[in-house]
Amino acid sequence: MTGLNQQLQARKNAAIPDGIGITCDFYAERALNAEMWDVEGRRFIDFAAGIAVANTGHRHPRIVAAIRAQLDAFTHTAFQVAPYGSYIELAERINRLTPGGQPKKTAFFTTGAEALENAVKIARAATGRSGVVAFSGAFHGRTFMGMALTGKVTPYKQAFGPLPAEVYHIPFPNPLEGITTQDSLRALDLLFKADISPTRVAAIVIEPIQGEGGFNVAPTELLQALRERCDAHGIVLVADEVQTGFARTGKMFAIEHSGVTPDLITMAKSLAGGMPLSGVCGRADLMDAAPRGALGGTYAGNPLAIAAALAVLDVIDEENLIARADVLGQRLKQALTRLAHPRMAEIRGLGAMVAAEFRHPDGRPDPETVTTIQRRALDRGLVLLSCGAYGQVLRFLFPLTIPDGLLEEGLAILKEAMA
Template sequence: MQNEALLQRKNNATPRGVGVMCPFYADTALNAELWDVEGRRYIDFAAGIAVLNTGHRHPKVMAAVREQLDRFTHTCWQVVPYPSYVELAEQLNRLAPGDFQKKASLFSTGAEAVENAIKIARAFTGRAAVIAFSGSFHGRTMMGMALTGKVAPYKVGFGPFPGEVYHAPYPNTLHGVTTTNALDSVRALFKTDVDPLRVAAIIFEPVQGEGGFYEAPADFVKGLRDICDQHGILLIADEVQTGFARTGKLFAMQHHAVAADLTTVAKSLAGGLPLSGVIGRADVMDAAAPGGLGGTYAGNPLSVAAALAVLDVIESENLCERATQLGNRLKSHLTSMRESLPHIAEIRGPGAMIAAEFFEPGTLIPDADFAKRFQARALELGLILLVCGVHSNVIRFLFPLTIEEAVFEEALVLIETAMKDAAAA
């Protein structure tokens, strides 16, 4: 098979609305490396958009899936339950932040987890409204798009969206939004847009993903907790991208002194298989009536088996510590390049959730063209990177936390070469 022929077949068979970044097609992958159908090798710093914290085809994960394949692939949890679902729920309840009794429900995708968290919050509070933040990403379903704080490409042409969803600015000092600004904007909504007694939940990402890898300051998270406690509002932490060791903790909320009432998880939970979940206060999770939650494929047994193996790998291979070590090395390498590359406006991120943001040199103008050139040149050199940010001027580095040392060092060289070539273009 040839990439060019497959590209033509793809264009004829699939809609343009599903954007595809790479012009080549995967054949095999292992840990942090991927080979296309023509045999070319790439280093994968996209990891399926933060899905492969444990890398492509981790042996423990593959063994767990193979074992489950020999038992059964599907019964539908709501029809015939199975022990592994219970075991995974117990582990997630034990590991998730919050010093309270928890329960967990499993689903298939991050957007599905977010939808169900909103359903649960509305059932518990008897309220309808939800507050989210600018720059946020919560999925491509109708409610997910309503919550998402970025128009293009996610919302263009798809409205109207579900009502009673409100947005406030997310703190972002690089772009002039302080914690005080953000919290005051939430309170202002209560004066101008919605009675706080109608608000079921505030949903936020502890580190914004698609929005640009901006980390929520500790005083902002505490401020949200205080606002929620004052008005009987539930706090939802969307940990779909931040979860499972990416930020140097199993959950990003473990960097904070307060806990959310509900936590959504997905992406790296099952090492590449589709699985998501909502973990939360037991009394809140029990608010929905029997039959109100679920899904035909929710908590698929193959995915559950993979997730149990993923949790074992994270602990046994000390991936939280490794995330911080590798992330610090990457940040140090990027920082050393700033003097010769004035396009770099900021390098940020906890653990291995690292991003570089680019401005036009000597200005505060986001430089999306530079980010695009950098990404394209890296791809030519054999390194897969992702763009993010409201202005599309941020590159995020989502390498598997299991990446081999030699491959990581090779990637650092490619990053520097690609960035310098982009600056010279």
């Protein structure tokens, strides 16, 4: 690190806490679609998209124009004080786009963690119960309920003391770890026998594809069985689509691959193309269970973010990004297969939400190889992310608007980094 980047790094170290982890060793100055430039003018190809926030690319003209138009009108009134029609329009569109034909309602918030917190509040209000079941390897945020739901201790929970009670975890299916769908379901049934009665469980929360957990895809058999158990016991099934939503997996929402309809869906990240916005959409009777005034927030449904989200939905539709995700994902999987790295144990994912897991010959997770590939790629101008319980997984989240030539350039750099 040299020059302006080094100066900013020194200032960051003096002014910002170490608890904020940073992947890249450069400081961004501008970005466009799937490219970023740092303060020293160096160019980088972005295979991270702000952790799946920029599915529609950096600074898409439609989204920039929508934000500018809203900026000329007003920036904030607080929807709970002086409401505005764009919030209603976006809720109507989300209600139509989410799976299931039942009457639905949507509330907007600011972050993915906030959406998960409110989904739990809604489920508890609707059922009169308090227990929540989540999965090992899950990531649901850094707030206290988010941490409790998250199935990874380091770095998310280890230093933060008692977490909210009555949150339980069961194993997520993982063939490389020898965990089957039946293992997960047996663990759930045992939980109901040994730790908490299903009549005290308000919600089961699951990512259709685990994000931080390693891009592990929830088997359709598991999701169908969860739906059956939730129906049998009056439990609310919550699909966390914060990372998987908005065309990333070749569907608008990843849960659609299974044909299962959840009761509540949480969303954020690419909902507003880089603006902070999240939401909870679900059955109208559940969404109406919380008392008046119990949902919302000062910045919840900010008008600039709402305007961006309406433009995002237009871009996904007009540029056919759902189909584009499948095309891009297939190209990536083919490229990874051709690379045939000796430590690559599995390539997995749906649409353009793809990961490669690395393991030692004896089967142990291999985060060292992942770190080396990341560093070598970054040195050559390619931004990559890792994930997994041990950091043993490379995940790929380039914008769905990435041009073909830029994708191939990035894959060529990846080949060099993996050589």
